[in-house]
Amino acid sequence: MRDTYQQLGLAHCLSEVATSPNCGDALGVFRDRYGSWLALAGWLNFIPVLLGILVGAPLVARELEHGTQRLVWTQSVTRGRWLVVTLALVLGGCLVVAVALSLVLTWWLGPWDALNGRFGDAAFDFEAPVLGSYVAFAIVIGMAAGALLRRTVAAMVVTLAGFLAARLPVEFHFRAAYLPPLTRTFDFASPASRSAAGLSRADWVISEPIVDHAGHQVADQQVYRTCLSSFGATKDTFFHCVEAHGWLGSEVYQPAARYWTFQGIETAIFVALAVALLGLAAYWVRARLT
Amino acid sequence: MDTRDRAALEAAQLRRRYGRRWALRDCSFTLPAGRVAALVGPNGAGKTTLLHLAVGLLAPSGGNVRVFGDAPRERPRSVLPRIGFVAQDHPLYRGMTVEEHVILGRKLNPRWDGDLAARRLRRLGIPPEQRAGSLSGGQQAQVALALALAKRPELVLLDEPLASLDPLARREFLRALTLAVEEQGLTVVLSSHIVGDLERVCNYLIILSASQVRIAGEIADLLPEHAVFSGPSDGVAALDATHAVIDTMEGGPRTELLARGRGPAPAGWKSRPATLEEIVLAYLSQPEAARDALVEAGAQATSV
Numbered sequence: 001m002r003d004t005y006q007q008l009g010l011a012h013c014l015s016e017v018a019t020s021p022n023c024g025d026a027l028g029v030f031r032d033r034y035g036s037w038l039a040l041a042g043w044l045n046f047i048p049v050l051l052g053i054l055v056g057a058p059l060v061a062r063e064l065e066h067g068t069q070r071l072v073w074t075q076s077v078t079r080g081r082w083l084v085v086t087l088a089l090v091l092g093g094c095l096v097v098a099v100a101l102s103l104v105l106t107w108w109l110g111p112w113d114a115l116n117g118r119f120g121d122a123a124f125d126f127e128a129p130v131l132g133s134y135v136a137f138a139i140v141i142g143m144a145a146g147a148l149l150r151r152t153v154a155a156m157v158v159t160l161a162g163f164l165a166a167r168l169p170v171e172f173h174f175r176a177a178y179l180p181p182l183t184r185t186f187d188f189a190s191p192a193s194r195s196a197a198g199l200s201r202a203d204w205v206i207s208e209p210i211v212d213h214a215g216h217q218v219a220d221q222q223v224y225r226t227c228l229s230s231f232g233a234t235k236d237t238f239f240h241c242v243e244a245h246g247w248l249g250s251e252v253y254q255p256a257a258r259y260w261t262f263q264g265i266e267t268a269i270f271v272a273l274a275v276a277l278l279g280l281a282a283y284w285v286r287a288r289l290t
Numbered sequence: 291m292d293t294r295d296r297a298a299l300e301a302a303q304l305r306r307r308y309g310r311r312w313a314l315r316d317c318s319f320t321l322p323a324g325r326v327a328a329l330v331g332p333n334g335a336g337k338t339t340l341l342h343l344a345v346g347l348l349a350p351s352g353g354n355v356r357v358f359g360d361a362p363r364e365r366p367r368s369v370l371p372r373i374g375f376v377a378q379d380h381p382l383y384r385g386m387t388v389e390e391h392v393i394l395g396r397k398l399n400p401r402w403d404g405d406l407a408a409r410r411l412r413r414l415g416i417p418p419e420q421r422a423g424s425l426s427g428g429q430q431a432q433v434a435l436a437l438a439l440a441k442r443p444e445l446v447l448l449d450e451p452l453a454s455l456d457p458l459a460r461r462e463f464l465r466a467l468t469l470a471v472e473e474q475g476l477t478v479v480l481s482s483h484i485v486g487d488l489e490r491v492c493n494y495l496i497i498l499s500a501s502q503v504r505i506a507g508e509i510a511d512l513l514p515e516h517a518v519f520s521g522p523s524d525g526v527a528a529l530d531a532t533h534a535v536i537d538t539m540e541g542g543p544r545t546e547l548l549a550r551g552r553g554p555a556p557a558g559w560k561s562r563p564a565t566l567e568e569i570v571l572a573y574l575s576q577p578e579a580a581r582d583a584l585v586e587a588g589a590q591a592t593s594v
Contacts, residue, residue: 066384070377071434074345075398076441078366082398290348 001034005111027115034112041109045125047101048134049163051094056142057155059090060285064150069289080286087278091139098135102128118259119204125171129263133270138163140274144281147289166273170266176206178265179258185211185250187243202256210242211250218247296358298323298445298477299344303353306339312501313339317353319496319506321479323444326471328488329481330570331498337481338378340498341447344479345375357445371401374438374476378449380431384423388416388433392440399441407440410466428459432466439470446470446478452487464491485567495566497573504573509566516569520546521559528556537572548572 060083063069073079105126113123124130141162146155209217227241254262297320304317314336321327329337342348343355346362346369354361362369382391388411396402411418414432422430431451438446448467452460468491471478479496482488495512497504505512516536519529523545529535533551540546548564555561564572 067377067379067381068383070342070347070375071381071383071437072394072398073347074370074373074375074377075395076371076400077398078370287349290342 001037001108001111004030004033005114030111030115038109038112041105044101044105048098048131048138049160049167051097051135052138052142052159052163053156055090055094056139057146057159058152059086059139059143059146060281060289061146061150061152061155064146064289065152078286079289080282083282083285087139087143091136094135094139095132098131099128102126102131115201117200117202117204117256119202119254119256119262124175124259124262127263129267130270133267133274134167137166137270137274137277140277140281144277144284147281147284150289166270170269174269175262175266176204176254178262179254181206181252181254183215183250183252185215185248187248200256203251204254204256205251206254207252209250209252210247213246213248215250223247296323297321297356298325298358299479300356300359301340301343301353302355304340304343304350304355305352306336306343306348307351314343315501317498317503319503321477321494321496321506323358323477324475325494325508326478326492327480327494327496328485328492329479329496329498330485330488330574331481331483332574333483335498336501337483337498338449339501341375341449341479341481345373345447346370371399371441372444374441374443374446376431376434376438376446376448376451379454380434380451382422382430382434385421387419387421388425389418391422391433391437392418395437395440401442403440403442406442407436410436410439414462414466426459427454428456428463431455431459431463435463435466435470439474442474444477446476448478448480450481450483452482452484460487467491485570489566495570497570499574512569513563513566515552516548516550516564516572517555517561518546518548518564518568519555519559519561520544521555525556525558529559532556536569537575539568539572 060069063072069079072082075082077085106123106128109123109126118124118127125134138159142155142159145158145162146152149155149158210220210223211217223242226245227238299321301317301319304314305312306314317336317340329340331337339348343350344357344362346366349363357369358372360369362373383394386394392404392407392411395407396404408418411433414429414436416425416429416433422433425433431454435448435451438448446467451463451467455463464487467478467480470476480488480492489509493509494507495509496506518539519533521529521544523543526535526545526547529547529549532553533549535547535549538545538547548568
């Protein structure tokens, strides 16, 4: 990806925002070639939950299934200490894997992120802090499920379901709202006005509503009904119509500068979930299991 | 105080319940240090429950259990290192080698005696590089015992250690245990539903039936206290006046029964010493035990 990025001169394109006529083509080539690779890389999002299923779920459940907890919990160390040390070893190993994966992917994705911003696509999810927190959460949910259910297979199923039940809503619903998004408006018809509004590729654009001068959103249907009503409306007449009604284009976005804040917030969410589940698992192992 | 008379294991009104079923009720006894105790009872009498309570795998539902004065659940750091426990079916990690078990034992036990473990395993001819899952049942039991003894415990709890062994492995296991008792000065509790094997090894008896303790005491005291009496069936009342009848062994015009008491037999009765097995069977089949079992079955039936 880095080689192609250089060959196509895309760095040059970025620095002089689209002044060279070749840049549009070059961007197209680059996106075509690597878009599908990126979709493939998306599957790597399952690595944390796989670790949770394969490593976390059997941690306590397999002892209980094989009856070996009667051996290991009757040695001189208390079972609370056994749990902490076992978890620390397993979690340590898995975090090393996570960080290594993160470094490789972040390096590989570098050029793509330069074009599309790090908030987008794969970049955010593979950054070391959040990836580490996903792994910790997945391992602990597996361990807790194994302690409560006492069955490895059942614990594996619960791990998958529980992980997705937390991970998907956070990514697709809550992440965009960690901090109130900013809004900027621009003249709908003029590209110059659009670039003057200071749009950056690195920002995370959440939505692009049409607004009136007071900043209230105008429903798309209303815009289309008003300005596309007559047959033969051209792009120009459409823009003029929009302008005549005093409507503006806008972008609701999270600025690129908030990237690490957002990483911190998401990491904190999953670490907190992991700690809560660890507390539950520790209580269960110490007080309830036999 | 003489260390031999210190209590190694004490239970007072100890109870444990699973849901609405009592696995152990009002269990009270004191096992002095230095004894080798047989914990005898039919399957499901509560032997495993009692041993799991003693090692802290289970928490009591009521009453208390103490190991050298400490409650296992409240002070695991002081109790766990003093107990060598071999659970039923002597669990080991099937995929781990014998040597890896020894390493695990060393890491989990500060008082670990690696030489002792290695010596025992060598003497038994168990190869250290072999996986636990591929050992015979007898060898697995021996490895589990070696691991328990290498902790340098003061109290050894063995849950049905003989159940899965053939007669030869049984004899070797008991021989290894006897040797360890002599070498290390241990207190041992050995649960079993078979009496025959225990007589040579044990000097203390705890009989558990229908989740209650029937009797607990030194075998040397119990043997002369009990006798088998035979006499006329209509003379049972006369015998009952001086002796506690535990169980009627044979009915008919001349009856044979086992009774407790040191006095001479009443006129018309002949007596002979009872064997340990006869005493155990008498306590296990005494009417009280049967009645309790029925009451319990009834309670279970209504709770379903």
